[in-house]
Amino acid sequence: DTEVTQTPKHLVMGMTNKKSLKCEQHMGHRAMYWYKQKAKKPPELMFVYSYEKLSINESVPSRFSPECPNSSLLNLHLHALQPEDSALYLCASSQDRAGAQDDEQFFGPGTRLTVL
């Protein structure tokens, strides 16, 4: 399995809802990433997990809560979101060999989130 998978593909939620986005990879990668991509904008890094520990948080609001239950799974828990949080949420993974110039990030197809 050489792909990053994400579920669901689409999600519509209200501002009071609690939902979760899921990401999975079985490539043995030890780094996993969440990106946010607004329409017609580039992806922006949100979080990085390295060996199941949070290594980067790009000052993301606490209404977004990441979780890495094991090396293959990455979740993003959503609570009390705002309409401006509507975006495509991308997950990626990489081998995470620190300093390795060939540490390629593989991206999932994304979850398109709409907050009403």
Add this chain to the structure above:
Amino acid sequence: AQRVTQPEKLLSVFKGAPVELKCNYSYSGSPELFWYVQYSRQRLQLLLRHISRESIKGFTADLNKGETSFHLKKPFAQEEDSAMYYCALRDTGFQKLVFGTGTRLLVSP
């Protein structure tokens, strides 16, 4: 701060014409530069990186540290090259990728 600039939002060429997608960066450290591509209804994928100095699908890119540029070139564009292209930068040894705003390449028959 790391910054990647892609000055063209849209580049439209005819099949067989040469293509150059521009990318400039500002970073004081030792950056690694990448080109990512997103074809219609497909996921973002790595096209090439400066350290490998390889040609992928006929595309090449040379890192010019003097001009802080990493332009993507192809001598003869094909219709299947139509896609969104993102230039990205990463500090050596770190995980954070910073993307440019992207250039949409449209190759017409």
